[in-house]
Amino acid sequence: MAALLVAAPSQSQTPPTSVAELLLQRYDFKDEDVGYLLFDLTTGDRLASHRPDEPRIPASTSKLVVTSAALQILGADYRFATTLLTTGAICEGVLYGGVFLRGGGDPTLTTDDLREFVAALQGAGVKRVVGRFAFDDSLLPTTRAINPQHPVAVSYNPGVSALSVNYNRIFLNWRRKPNSAAFKTLVLSPADGGPVVIDAITTSMLPGVRDRRIKFIPDGAQLDRWLLSPALPARGAIDLPIRNNPGRVTALLFRTLCRQHGIDLPVPQAAVTPPTARTLFTHYSAPLPDIITRVLRYSNNLAAELIGQVATRRLTSHALALHESAAAIASWYRRTLPTTDWRGFQSLNHSGLSSQTRHSPQQLADILRYAWSTRLGGVSFPDLLSPPPWGNREERIRDVVKAKSGTMSYADGLAGYLTAATGRQLGFVILLTDFAKRAALDATCNVQLAEQPPEAQTWTGRAKAFERALVTTWALQY
Numbered sequence: 001m002a003a004l005l006v007a008a009p010s011q012s013q014t015p016p017t018s019v020a021e022l023l024l025q026r027y028d029f030k031d032e033d034v035g036y037l038l039f040d041l042t043t044g045d046r047l048a049s050h051r052p053d054e055p056r057i058p059a060s061t062s063k064l065v066v067t068s069a070a071l072q073i074l075g076a077d078y079r080f081a082t083t084l085l086t087t088g089a090i091c092e093g094v095l096y097g098g099v100f101l102r103g104g105g106d107p108t109l110t111t112d113d114l115r116e117f118v119a120a121l122q123g124a125g126v127k128r129v130v131g132r133f134a135f136d137d138s139l140l141p142t143t144r145a146i147n148p149q150h151p152v153a154v155s156y157n158p159g160v161s162a163l164s165v166n167y168n169r170i171f172l173n174w175r176r177k178p179n180s181a182a183f184k185t186l187v188l189s190p191a192d193g194g195p196v197v198i199d200a201i202t203t204s205m206l207p208g209v210r211d212r213r214i215k216f217i218p219d220g221a222q223l224d225r226w227l228l229s230p231a232l233p234a235r236g237a238i239d240l241p242i243r244n245n246p247g248r249v250t251a252l253l254f255r256t257l258c259r260q261h262g263i264d265l266p267v268p269q270a271a272v273t274p275p276t277a278r279t280l281f282t283h284y285s286a287p288l289p290d291i292i293t294r295v296l297r298y299s300n301n302l303a304a305e306l307i308g309q310v311a312t313r314r315l316t317s318h319a320l321a322l323h324e325s326a327a328a329i330a331s332w333y334r335r336t337l338p339t340t341d342w343r344g345f346q347s348l349n350h351s352g353l354s355s356q357t358r359h360s361p362q363q364l365a366d367i368l369r370y371a372w373s374t375r376l377g378g379v380s381f382p383d384l385l386s387p388p389p390w391g392n393r394e395e396r397i398r399d400v401v402k403a404k405s406g407t408m409s410y411a412d413g414l415a416g417y418l419t420a421a422t423g424r425q426l427g428f429v430i431l432l433t434d435f436a437k438r439a440a441l442d443a444t445c446n447v448q449l450a451e452q453p454p455e456a457q458t459w460t461g462r463a464k465a466f467e468r469a470l471v472t473t474w475a476l477q478y
Contacts, residue, residue, distance in 0.1 A: 019473055020050055027466040029432065034466070036430040037361040038474050041372050041417070047426065047478060052365075055344035055358035056431040057438065059406030060299045061413040062352030062359065067292045067304070068371035068381055069329050070311040072336075076377035080106035080285040080310065082163070084117045085277035086124075093127035099265060100273040101251055102136040103163025105310040106285045107295075107303035110166055111191035113283050114254045118261050120281035128264040133255065134271035137163040137247035140309045141321050144243045146301055147353045149442070151450045153216040153226075156301050157353060158241030160309075160322065165250040166190060167302050168242040170201055172226065176234040181205070183228055189253055196260075200252040201242070203228055214448045218243050289379045296404050297386045301351035308350030322349040333367065340366045352406055355438055361429040364415050368427045372417065382417045390468055397475040403428075405464075409456035410438040412463035418471065420478035430470060432463045 024034060035051040046052070081104040088097015101117070103109075139162040150157045158168035171190050174183040185203040188195040206217060206227045216238070217227040224244045242249050251268035258265050285291060288307075295303045305322060312320050312328040320328060326347035334342050345363050348354035371381035385402035403416025415429040441456070452460075 020048070020470070023466055023469050023473075027462045027469075029462070029466065033434055034430075034432050035361045036428070036470065037365050038426060038428045038478075039365050039369070041369055041425045041427050044369060048474065049361070052361040052429075053341065055346070055360045055363075056413075056433040057355055057408065057411035057435075058352055058357060058359040058364065058413050058431060059408045059411050060301075060352045061364065061404050061406035061415045061429070061431070062347060062357055063295060063299065063304045063350070063406075064364065064371070064404050064415060065333070065347065065359070065367055066308040066311070066326075066329055066350040067295060067384070068367060069332055070307045071288065071292065071371075071376055071379065071381070072374065073311040073315050073332070074288055076287065076289050076379045078288040080104050080108070080291075080306075082106050082109055082113070082283045083279055084120055084281045085273055086126075086280050087274060087277050088131060090125055093125055095126045095129045096131060097129075098132045098134060098274075098277070099126075099129055100134050100136055100271070100277055101163065101254060101268075102273050103139060103161065103247060103250070105140055105162045105306045105313075106283075107164065107167070107300070107306040108285050108291055109164060109250075109283070111189045111196055111253065111257075112193050114165065114250075114257055115191075115193060116283055117254060117281055118257050118263065121258065121263055122261060124280060127262060129266060131266070132271070133251070133265040133268045134273070135163055135247045135251035135268050136271060136273045137161045138272050138319070139313065140306070140319050142245070142247065143322060145241070146305055146322065146349055146351060148447070149355075149445060150353060150447065152218050152243070152447050153240060154450050155239040155241050158302055159243045159246045160302060160305050161246035161250075162306075163247035163250045164242075164302065164306065165246075165253060167300060168246045168249075169239050170198060170242060171195070171237065172203070172240050173237045174203075174228060174232065174235065181230050183232070185228070196253060196256055198249065198253060199256070200249055201226070205230060211448075213451065215450070216240060217448055220244060223248065289384060293384045293386075296384055299405070301353050304351040305349060326350055337366055337370055353408075355408065355411065355442055359431070361431055364429045364431075365427055368415060368417070368429070372427065385416050388414065388468070388471075397472055400475060401471060403471075405467075407460055407464075408438075409441055409452055410434040410459055412460055412467070414464075414467040414471065418475050420474070421476055422478060424478055426474065426478060428471065428474065430467050432466065434459065 037052040038048040083102045085100040171188045173186040219225045312325040400419040406413040413431040
């Protein structure tokens with residue numbers, strides 16, 4: 001049955017001895033490019049494997065590591081809290097004191113959520129503040145990008161802050177001015193209640209076309225200023241990351257919303273909320289399992305980083321940088337699963353956005369089995385995963401596979417759970433890495449370029465076809 005899924009080898013090739021060799025041959029991968037493991041969830045027995053103990057670049061399959069740990073550390077009932085607090089007294093619509101917007105690391109806070117805080121100020125009768133308006137993102141360290149070695153103008157690599165909004169993305173519209181090389185631009189924060197202009201993030205023109213592939217370059221020391229290439233088309237739109245000071249951008253957006261509703265706030269400044277401040281309103285996120293479901297489905301990097309940092313803040317009582325936080329999760333697993341061979345296991349962050357992160361198929365398999373065996377408040381980790389985004393050819397098995405994919409140039413993966421044709425509950429991990437090509441790409445990387453090289457795109461297509469064929473084979477065979 002499995003042989004029907006692959007092409008017959010040519011006469012010049014050595015006849016393959018297994019389905020795995022057939023697939024490697026069909027999709028043109030070298031033996032050392034691929035590691036995988038299929039295992040029984042109940043017993044942990046290996047059913048099929050190929051280089052299962054060799055660490056590889058996991059890409060976004062690494063999100064399985066942080067999300068399963070966070071569920072145990074924070075609990076299934078955990079909700080992220082963003083709080084509006086005040087000091088002083090209100091007299092005839094004027095607050096003589098301070099307003100504090102305190103972030104709790106909520107990865108899902110939106111512009112519409114900020115409108116709830118505006119309503120809270122209105123409900124308290126505040127129309128003007130004589131004092132200060134402060135944003136407090138001190139719960140976690142702030143960073144300008146998840147990985148500074150990755151493209152700077154891609155929305156999946158934003159700055160990280162305990163006070164973040166709309167996944168730290170902006171929507172930039174541009175249109176060329178009549179009889180001019182310059183653009184008229186509009187920077188927006190998307191929202192169900194209508195987009196809001198973000199005046200704090202500005203744009204300008206690049207001084208000439210240095211490389212037509214370079215479209216946007218971030219500039220500015222305090223807040224983002226995006227430099228646009230003259231080679232851009234006459235009009236267009238794009239999502240861009242918020243890199244500089246996401247907490248301040250969130251506070252400025254809140255100030256704009258207040259102004260739209262007749263509330264005058266001072267210019268925001270960074271400050272730690274005083275212990276004497278009174279809570280005026282708290283916005284709570286959805287429960288952690290709901291957020292994790294979206295993280296695993298849509299692979300949002302910022303959400304994975306914040307979940308991990310909040311979890312290690314709970315775990316260690318310290319605000320840890322991304323690499324320190326990822327190391328703390330790795331240490332937690334070493335304590336939790338002491339019989340696993342953790343040699344070579346390394347995480348540079350929680351999202352997998354690093355070519356230096358290394359996990360072996362066996363290490364990920366042990367994490368998947370642990371997550372499968374532990375339930376919190378009725379939450380089953382496999383239920384938080386989604387079927388892979390496969391086409392009609394795999395429709396017969398889509399509903400029996402729940403998995404997380406991961407993609408980087410010359411690194412790809414798929415890991416999760418499947419119910420075989422016999423009803424057997426299995427787990428699997430597939431990781432593909434061309435280390436030589438990835439190292440060459442890193443050595444010549446230009447972070448101002450956002451596009452993936454065409455040859456890397458072709459490699460990714462072959463990797464995903466290999467993963468589909470292998471999982472399909474397993475689902476039908478076992």
